[in-house]
Amino acid sequence: MEMLDNYTSRNKVYGCYDTAVSNANDIWQSDSVLTFYLPNFAAQIAFMLFANRCLYYLFRPFNQPRFVVEILVGFMLSPEVFGRTQFFQALAPVKLVVTNETISYVGLVYYVFLAGLDMNLETITSARKKATTIAIVATVIPMIMGGAMYTLLQTMYTGPPEYLSRYNTNKAYMFWTLIYSVTGFPIVTQILADLKLLYTGLGRAALTVAMIIDFYNWVMFALLIPFALNEKVAMYSVISTVSFVLVCFIVIQPHLVQLVVRKTNQNEWDNCQLFYVVMGAYLFAFVTDFLGTHPVVGALVYGIMLPRGKFSNLLIEKTEDFASVYLAPLFFASCGVRLRIFSVIESQGLALVVIVLVLSCIPKVLSTVIATQLFGMPVHDGVAIGLLMNTKEILPLIMLIVAWDKEILSVESYSIIIMSVFLMTLLVPIIINGIYKPRQLYKQNKLRTIQNLKVEAEVKILACVHNPRQATGMINILEASNAIKLSRLRIFALHLVEITGNTAALLAAHINTQSGSQSLTDSEQDLENITITFKDYAEQNENISVDILAAVSTYSTIHEDIHIVAREKQATLILLPFHKQSNIEGILETMNEAFKDINQSVMRDAPCSVAIFVDRGLGSLFKVNLRLLMVFFGGPDDREALALAWRMSKHEGIQLSVVRVNMLGEAAQVDLSPQAESRELFCAVMDCEKQREFDDEYVSSFRLKAVNNKDSISYSEKEVHSGEDIPLMMEELDKVGYDLYILGQGTGRNSLMLSDLLKWSDCPELGVIGDMVASNNFGSCSSLLVVQQYGFGGMVFENTTQNPCQLPKNDCESEDVYVEVEL
Known part of the structure; x- marks a missing residue:
């Protein structure tokens, strides 16, 4: 009910409802799953797939990643666009919100598990000094400037005075700074591949830097998220989580890798055995959730532990659609549904929103230009790498959902950050294409x-x-x-x-x-x-x-x-x-x-x-x-x-x-x-x-x-x-x-x-x-x-x-x- 109350108090669009429905079923005090929840859920999945596919092909000539499309589909379902129409209210009734959120988190956990499979720790640990330095600078400077931008936003706010005392907290600053330091490694690889820049000097440098930054972001998220979830026992959560990760890599991983490699070399994997591997992601997610950290941290650690190569490709090939195509879009859409950008513009003015959106693009670009100049790289390469580092993906959305549910960030802050993430990811392929793929004389x-x-x-x-x-x-x-x-x-x-x-x-x-x-x-x-x-x-x-x-x-x-x-x-x-x-x-x-x-x-x-x-x-x-x-x-x-x-x-x-x-x-x-x-x-x-x-x-x-x-x-x-x-x-x-x-x-x-x-x-x-x-x-x-x-x-x-x-x-x-x- 906490999330539904947030909908009511923040937006005055949805009303609370009684989840205890009297019926003849003594076990499940709700509507029949087969007559209400399952058909509506299937209809939403079908609509998501249809809308995502249509918009994807519409945006594909502009080299846009699926992330942009999925956020846009969610925004279409929001009350500010089509959410108040009878069709969309029938498609996504309020009483189905909790069900959709729950199932979307099932997809989210597995999506993050696949992200862990993407990470190559050997590449990160063996990266050269130049890539590591650029990654560190491109992480620290945006964090500092992100806090400054939040201070500016608080200063320019024109709402009631109690707003400043409610949202001007250390937790709000922590989330704002973390989100602006994030880089989406999968999105960077997709953009570079689509623009055919992957094999250039720019592409190789950007790809390595993005992988390192993405790893740093996940580490900071794992260490700091307990302070947002339960500040009283946060330190104990951090210590126990770190201990659990060390046990996983020192004790569990050697035996796990040996088992997986042996079965892969002997071609012994079948669907039943792969199912147990998939369930491991949810087991690790349960452990980290029990320890006071977000469940996705356990899924990420489990993904990093598994060996790369033939096994990871086999697992991705058989199970990727389950998370990336069917369930993860529900999570992305839920982020777009919460977006209230028109209301924010109406209450705070267009100037504030534009100023923050423009300033949001500067930290990554400025930091990479400074770092690349230390190594004698051209300025336009530094700008291009900075633009690529501005792309976001799943991690900032997880942070924003946590901040929304815990009422750490206001509707205004949430909406502006979502728009910043959306616009930066939307514009980067277009700008990079304009800089590096013009009509040139050869x-x-x-x-x-x-x-x-x-x-x-x-x-x-x-x-x-x-x-x-x-x-x-x-x-x-x-x-x-x-x-x-x-x-x-x-x-x-x-x-x-x-x-x-x-x-x-x-x-x-x-x-x-x-x-x-x-x-x-x-x-x-x-x-x-x-x-x-x-x-x-x-x-x-x-x-x-x-x-x-x-x-x-x-x-x-x-x-x-x-x-x-x-x-x-x-x-x-x-x-x-x-x-x-x-x-x-x-x-x-x-x-x-x-x-x-x-x-x-x-x-x-x-x-x-x-x-x-x-x-x-x-x-x-x-x-x-x-x-x-x-x-x-x-x-x-x-x-x-x-x-x-x-x-x-x-x-x-x-x-x-x-x-x-x-x-x-x-x-x-x-x-x-x-x-x-x-x-x-x-x-x-x-x-x-x-x-x-x-x-x-x-x-x-x-x-x-x-x-x-x-x-x-x-x-x-x-x-x-x-x-x-x-x-x-x-x-x-x-x-x-x-x-x-x-x-x-x-x-x-x-x-x-x-x-x-x-x-x-x-x-x-x-x-x-x-x-x-x-x-x-x-x-x-x-x-x-x-x-x-x-x-x-x-x-x-x-x-x-x-x-x-x-x-x-x-x-x-x-x-x-x-x-x-x-x-």
Whole structure:
């Protein structure tokens, strides 16, 4: 009844009612559960799911987290919006409030338990000084400024005098300061992942700082909440709770981890056994509640105790919907129902509310700017991290509900803080997107292509892999590219992981993957094996360095992560695996059709040159000599492929054969199908002639500098008169038995014959010739590397003001080209 009395005394909207209803049931002195409570509760759940889903898709283009939507749905149920309508009064009758609150706390306890699973204590304890310092400063300064803001609010209050004496207490200051120090780690991870900033320097710094702050906040909550719940015995509650936590981690956790890991490795978990694990969260919640601390503290401790990896992912996958989708929204909605922002504006004035809301955004930003300046970070990075640290989630809402039920904070304070939490979380993705994802000018220069890379320049290759087998195959391509000893090879190995289940848990796992005695998930095991493969290769070569990264995202948007990493690392070449792999019989079989879509999306707007590797069991360069064949039809992609083959030919274990194909007669017809209506025949012919001049110039340079000086390099020419000649020519070349084909994708050739053949290709990302060689019908046993040059293949030039006949500048020219792209 305490909460219902609060509704009556504070808002004069709901009236108290008698919970003892006379009926024939001697055991339960209330209405029948099956005829009243259950149907109404089911109706509320259905409405919550429907409203959340609709608003989520409405706000999704703005990268808004579910937290914002769930608070908004609750506000819709408040008396200030639709709560007084007959529909909503029938949907959420007053006598169902206690039932909903009780069941929502069941979801809340489990939601916090999942939050404990997200926390990685090893990452927190091993964090560098910079992240820890920023986290401490971003916690302490907001606490101090939060107390100052509450003093300002009390000073500007215009209500009755008894208000100041009732709410101007130490408990009120404690809650106000704690709430402003909070950062929601799961929300930060979701925002960074949605904005594709997770793998930037800003993203990694913000994620680590958010995890540390979130841990500090929970510790302070556990230590200080007893003073709000029962001040007389608060010290005893704190001591007993700390003792209980120490017993859990020193005595219980080693045996619990051993049991869980053993059963996970032996795949012994079933639904019944997982149920006992879930009940452990409520047992720990009962213990901390009995000790005088909030029940969620026990659930959090239990979640932190359990081992990460395969078991935690299994548990999240099977039970996350129970808490996050069905029950937790009830708790978030209950916070929104209590919101009385319009009444506060009417009684206190809009100026007070606006002032407090604006000042609420300052503490985190100011503190992070100060802390980041100590480490020489740019100011805009400090501002961005501060904005991200302003995001809130479950913890401040728990504090506010406690303060509401205990009448520690007034309706005005509660409403203003809820609005601050809501608006800060709402605006952060929009502001960060505006700062870090604007329309920018990106410089197209020689460092983004192999063709114009200086001999002594460092080669940066972004090697994308889905599994360890692909990593093993790519090592051979990377070793072949490491032919020039004067040039250092920098490899960024990017493990592509499809996101499933809980976002924060997966992202946290890939920040700091630990093995030890804990069972790893499949993706973590793959990442560990990929790391071993690339690290072992780097240890055998002095002029090679390797960085291991992981991109965790949906397959529909993971190409954006690849683009961002390539820009961040200033890669010269993106190396992608083909979506098919060779079986024992040497036949290419599709692994995942989504890999094909990823490759095409990467090539469409890549910020550098791209190569797709079709692996048919390419032999190791450490053991055998390889024979390479580069078939040159012409165009920018073929010039880039020749540049890469030329670079590989300098390796001692490689023999390179270059075959230039001269298209004559019918095969020489120019493609007149315009990409734009303004393109005319004269433009197409001039384009073709210009490209031919570039081809002749580059091939002549290759023959002069490479063929005459290297016995391991051979050059020949073939003639093609029609489309039927190409398969015959390729079959003749394949009889030699090359280990690797290096081909250009083919954009920019302006050949009518090749354009017509491309329409029948199963894999257009490989081009006409690449699709032919990769086909199982072709019968080749050779691996294949298809290259697309940056600036011609997939890059879309948005500057359309140039003359239709004006060609884009070739990479081999000395001037820089600026391309405007939408990030």
